[in-house]
Amino acid sequence: MTKNWRADRKREQYYRKAKRENYRSRAAYKLKEIDFKYDLIHPGDRVVDLGASPGGWSQVAAELVGGDGEVYALDLARFSPIERVTFVRGDIRKDSVVARLLEHIPQGADVVLSDMAPNISGNYTYDHARSVDLCEHALVFASQVLKEGGNFVTKVFYGDMTKGLVSMARRSFDEVHVTHPKATRSTSSEVYVVGIGFNGARFSPRSASSERS
Ligand SMILES: C[S@@+](CC[C@H](N)C(=O)[O-])C[C@H]1O[C@@H](n2cnc3c(N)ncnc32)[C@H](O)[C@@H]1O
Secondary structure, eight states: OHHHHHHHHHHHHHHHHHHHTTOSOTHHHHHHHHHHHHOOOOTTOEEEEESOTTOHHHHHHHHHHOTTOEEEEEESSOOOOOTTEEEEESOTTSHHHHHHHHHHOTTOEEEEEEOOOOOOOSOHHHHHHHHHHHHHHHHHHHHHHEEEEEEEEEEEEOSTTHHHHHHHHHHHEEEEEEEOOTTSOTTOOEEEEEEEEEOSOOOOTTHHHHHOO
8 A cells, every 4th residue: 555655656756747847758757767877878869769659758869869869759659749750650560660660760770769568458467478579579670770889778567578588688789787767666567678789680570479488
């Protein structure tokens, strides 16, 4: 009871802060924290934001890359435009959508972010598996688009398949960390897997599910 009350209060505080500071979601503070900790996004970077709606992470990314940078946002759902953010609507699991997104970024990206989450069914095992599936799509996409040295973040609902996801990320990044930002509710099962320094190891689109074990 007390824990839930604290979690609700914390959620409310971040919600108010986001309203005050004109961010579209509380989630903006999670990306700020992760970026502060790992120094992921730099002025002039080209950033891809997967699962971007309603746009909190895209706002933060656009601020961090500044006027010389670019942000490409993908989501199933539209959201109102953000300056210097190019929106592509679609499902990351579809080859045609990935191809459309890649067309925008022929020079490659410096950072790929994913805050994608499945609709919650209430069955934790199922929701965890679907979350990991989205992360694998994000990781495969990142391996197709990142320049060497690039960085990656993905949200995952924590569970027994998280270890497999981390092992998969280790093949492509010099360093892999799992972090739980303070802006995330303490009762939340979500964590963020952070890959630093893309080493050029690319996954073919179909290898994602076979990597899971
Ligand atoms: C938690 S919200 C993202 C919040 C966002 N980072 C922000 O700061 O405003 C998760 C998003 O993932 C998107 N999503 C879920 N599955 C997806 C998929 N297969 N392809 C693209 N987007 C997806 C949802 O539509 C939803 O908008």
